[in-house]
């Protein structure tokens with residue numbers, strides 16, 4: 240059998256002396272270029288799982304392999320974009336991206352090449368016109384776009400998105416989702432994205448990983464989304480396959496794994 244690109248094997252995570260682990264025995268194989276969304280109720284351990292893949296948090300049991308190499312630390316092959324941008328406020332958009340370039344792929348590049356690579360990556364998220372602005376001069380959606388450009392500029396093997404659009408209004412969110420789909424189509428980056436948004440998960444993903452409630456959370460079900468790409472949100476809004484996938488995730492979250500208070 241072909242070796243999986245990213246392999247999460249029997250990952251369990253316990254914090255401190257807690258008797259019950261947050262995550263228990265999470266197994267997932269991700270293909271190169273695949274777009275996987277992880278969805279589940281608040282507190283089930285989605286960010287914990289992403290942090291293990293990022294190398295920011297060690298698994299208590301089990302582990303993660305990327306192209307057969309064990310993940311032990313954070314590294315530029317696994318770039319993370321968080322819900323709240325983490326741009327340095329005293330640097331311009333270009334300088335924020337450039338900093339990541341200088342420390343990773345830019346090491347073998349000339350000064351001019353680094354500047355060009357920075358510009359190209361800002362262009363991927365259509366932010367080249369704002370390259371010289373500082374974070375306080377741009378909107379929340381624009382800051383997230385710069386954060387995505389910074390992550391992509393490292394040409395990671397896996398892009399880890401932890402609710403990247405969670406703090407944005409619906410229209411900005413839709414716009415960014417479309418941009419991320421276009422970038423995924425163009426670069427073929429493997430993506431693991433955490434989201435609470437069912438429509439977002441169905442629109443963007445090849446597979447949706449649905450987590451059971453914590454503690455002791457694990458993968459409950461995995462849904463394949465076979466919708467052809469490129470995907471158009473308007474056309475899909477009334478597509479029976481989109482609606483069926485959406486309903487299946489909603490049933491998982493609100494029937495089979497409803498939170499006790501909501502059940």
Ligand SMILES: Nc1ncnc2c1ncn2[C@@H]1O[C@H](COP(=O)(O)OP(=O)(O)OP(=O)(O)O)[C@@H](O)[C@H]1O
Pocket residue numbers: 254255261279280281282283284285286287288453
């Ligand atoms: N460093 C930590 N120390 C102790 N407990 C933690 C730590 N990090 C997370 N937890 C606990 O682990 C559980 C899972 O947290 P996590 O942030 O992974 O959930 P989540 O599914 O991403 O939640 P949300 O959707 O609300 O962001 C929670 O109960 C949380 O309190």
